[in-house]
Amino acid sequence: MSGERGLHRRGFLTRGLAAASTALLAGCDELSDQPWVKRVLDSAETLTRVSQRALLSPTALAREYSEADLAPAFRANGSTDPGDPDYKAHAAIGFADWKLGIGGLVEQPLELSLAELRAMPSRTQITRHDCVEGWSCIGKWKGVPLSALLDRARLKPDARYIVFYCADNLFETGEEKDKYYESIGLVDAYHPQTILAYEMNDQTLPIANGAPLRLRVERQLGYKMAKYVMRIEAVDHIAGIRGGRGGFWEDLGYEWYAGI
Amino acid sequence: MEKREVIYRHSGTVRITHWINVLVLLVLLMSGMQIFNAHPALYLGAQSNFDAPILAMGAMQEDGDTVKGVTTVFGHSFNTDGVFGAATDAEGNVDERGFPWSVTLPGHRDLSMGRRWHFFFAWLFLLNGLAYLLWSLGSGHLRRDLAPSGKELSHIGASIIEHAQLKFPKGKEAKRYNVLQKLSYLIVALVLLPLMLLTGLAMSPGMDAAFPLLMLGGRQSARTIHFITASGIVIFVAVHVFMVLISGVWNNLRSMITGRYAIEPAEEKP
Numbered sequence: 279m280s281g282e283r284g285l286h287r288r289g290f291l292t293r294g295l296a297a298a299s300t301a302l303l304a305g306c307d308e309l310s311d312q313p314w315v316k317r318v319l320d321s322a323e324t325l326t327r328v329s330q331r332a333l334l335s336p337t338a339l340a341r342e343y344s345e346a347d348l349a350p351a352f353r354a355n356g357s358t359d360p361g362d363p364d365y366k367a368h369a370a371i372g373f374a375d376w377k378l379g380i381g382g383l384v385e386q387p388l389e390l391s392l393a394e395l396r397a398m399p400s401r402t403q404i405t406r407h408d409c410v411e412g413w414s415c416i417g418k419w420k421g422v423p424l425s426a427l428l429d430r431a432r433l434k435p436d437a438r439y440i441v442f443y444c445a446d447n448l449f450e451t452g453e454e455k456d457k458y459y460e461s462i463g464l465v466d467a468y469h470p471q472t473i474l475a476y477e478m479n480d481q482t483l484p485i486a487n488g489a490p491l492r493l494r495v496e497r498q499l500g501y502k503m504a505k506y507v508m509r510i511e512a513v514d515h516i517a518g519i520r521g522g523r524g525g526f527w528e529d530l531g532y533e534w535y536a537g538i
Numbered sequence: 539m540e541k542r543e544v545i546y547r548h549s550g551t552v553r554i555t556h557w558i559n560v561l562v563l564l565v566l567l568m569s570g571m572q573i574f575n576a577h578p579a580l581y582l583g584a585q586s587n588f589d590a591p592i593l594a595m596g597a598m599q600e601d602g603d604t605v606k607g608v609t610t611v612f613g614h615s616f617n618t619d620g621v622f623g624a625a626t627d628a629e630g631n632v633d634e635r636g637f638p639w640s641v642t643l644p645g646h647r648d649l650s651m652g653r654r655w656h657f658f659f660a661w662l663f664l665l666n667g668l669a670y671l672l673w674s675l676g677s678g679h680l681r682r683d684l685a686p687s688g689k690e691l692s693h694i695g696a697s698i699i700e701h702a703q704l705k706f707p708k709g710k711e712a713k714r715y716n717v718l719q720k721l722s723y724l725i726v727a728l729v730l731l732p733l734m735l736l737t738g739l740a741m742s743p744g745m746d747a748a749f750p751l752l753m754l755g756g757r758q759s760a761r762t763i764h765f766i767t768a769s770g771i772v773i774f775v776a777v778h779v780f781m782v783l784i785s786g787v788w789n790n791l792r793s794m795i796t797g798r799y800a801i802e803p804a805e806e807k808p
């Protein structure tokens with residue numbers, strides 16, 4: 279009768295496995311909602327950041343490509359046409375009287391027009407834009423190195439992060455606190471490829487891709503590269519800003535260090 | 539007549555790392571499908587040629603208003619409605635995604651949590667895998683138990699036929715892995731699992747800047763190889779579990795829990 283017993287056991291095992299996997303699924307979903315689970319899972323971000331920083335020299339460049347590699351159509355993601363009235367007014371006249379504000383923990387707060395930014399030394403780079411969703415597009419960017427702006431504004435010694443405040447509001451609530459923002463540390467802020475781009479593929483930066491100015495942080499994912507940058511602030515910590523995690527997507531649960 | 543004998547088959551390290559790997563790979567697979575669902579298409583090269591993915595899952599409008607889940611592989615479309623691409627619920631709402639939410643972690647669209655689960659368990663996977671590989675090299679497990687001899691390799695045809703007939707070795711022969719087991723375990727431990735880690739890292743813009751030469755044909759190729767290798771591991775696990783079930787499930791399970799494995803006596807000729 280071993281055959282029958284075997285069958286019985288097999289049925290038991292199958293049912294057991296099915297029950298276990300259902301419990302596991304439900305359990306993991308429930309776990310995902312627990313704050314302590316989030317904290318434990320978050321520890322991996324620190325491990326990843328510290329390891330990548332150890333492996334990656336502060337000046338190591340992201341790979342640069344050739345003109346032949348440019349994507350036929352560079353995908354625009356997130357906001358593609360901000361509805362903010364001030365922004366729309368500036369866009370209507372080609373950002374002619376728009377100014378980038380630089381403030382916070384700096385010795386010399388600045389207000390710079392697009393013409394002034396364009397008159398500064400520039401950097402041009404053809405790089406791969408990696409979206410957190412999984413796709414990639416290669417584009418050509420020209421802009422002012424962020425380091426040049428920070429040198430002009432002279433960071434105070436206690437500045438640790440650079441925060442970028444943007445014009446777009448993905449929630450379309452019209453409220454200042456829901457607008458896009460991002461932050462990076464000084465390692466990335468002074469990286470040679472970190473620029474505020476005003477040109478894409480040899481054209482004035484289109485609105486869909488972040489006109490008048492978008493950040494490029496080439497060793498991290500696309501959501502770090504804030505579009506529609508209006509104001510830059512040097513701060514000593516990011517915990518007190520909006521959701522406290524250092525960026526629009528970060529406040530919704532994404533990693534602040536987006537090198538992976 | 540030979541007696542039934544109980545041997546000590548699996549060392550503590552093998553047993554512990556095996557079960558950690560079961561849990562870790564399950565979480566990585568489920569959270570990996572969540573991440574895939576954020577952009578359920580695969581490409582070759584550095585970037586995404588959106589017009590010609592080599593694999594894509596999505597909703598496609600049929601004649602009239604019906605929307606169906608479709609999977610496209612190398613330009614050939616297959617109706618995979620309800621499984622891959624899209625499913626329609628009782629109220630007629632179309633849910634466009636890659637894999638069904640019943641097999642992803644979390645069980646609804648949540649890329650950020652999927653990434654958190656994935657990267658945390660990727661670290662566990664790395665540490666567990668390193669512990670296993672270092673121990674296997676140091677203790678001689680790789681050489682003694684997994685490396686097939688020339689003689690075994692030359693008899694691989696006979697072993698394949700025996701497996702196809704679901705005949706399993708008994709007596710002395712059952713004390714060691716057979717040549718097909720050795721080869722499949724070696725391929726999984728030394729090729730597929732390390733390749734998962736490498737292709738995973740190759741998708742990271744940070745690692746890409748640190749090691750430009752290791753990037754396996756570009757981020758999108760790496761993502762595609764990551765997907766195919768994961769599928770290979772799923773197929774391995776399916777075959778592995780099937781073999782465990784039909785070659786003495788309790789004996790096999792016990793040996794991977796307590797280490798002890800019963801050897802049935804070789805059949806005697808009448």
